[in-house]
Amino acid sequence: xEDLPASDPRSFMQQANVHCxxxxxAGITHQPPATVNLNYDQDPDYLLPPEKQVAENLSTMYKCMxxxxxxxxxxGCPYLAKAGAGxxxxxxxxxxxxxxxxxxxxxxxxxxxxxxxxx
Numbered sequence: 001x002e003d004l005p006a007s008d009p010r011s012f013m014q015q016a017n018v019h020c021x022x023x024x025x026a027g028i029t030h031q032p033p034a035t036v037n038l039n040y041d042q043d044p045d046y047l048l049p050p051e052k053q054v055a056e057n058l059s060t061m062y063k064c065m066x067x068x069x070x071x072x073x074x075x076g077c078p079y080l081a082k083a084g085a086g087x088x089x090x091x092x093x094x095x096x097x098x099x100x101x102x103x104x105x106x107x108x109x110x111x112x113x114x115x116x117x118x119x
Contacts, residue, residue, distance in 0.1 A: 004011035035053040037046070038060045048056060 002012060006013040008014065035050045035057070037048070037053060038057045
């Protein structure tokens, strides 16, 4: 990718342009201003102050990324036919973060249709 000319759609430059076209800076500023619960279990009443939520998120990431120190525990077993052996990173927080990203993309799409820009 690095050696491709900037006009090639597979180049880093074109990939960055695609990213910038849809990016709203959500990685820099949270929208809405909230800290995500990486251990969300469908309980809408379970809210923590941001400092405690960050501590809980760090604990969740530690359990998912550090404790399973063998590669197959981290990523799961090789995917074979009829084998559902995804590791902890595939289940949590990966799937939750994927849902948050999809929600953000949809909200931004709605705003663009109305001629608004989310801040």
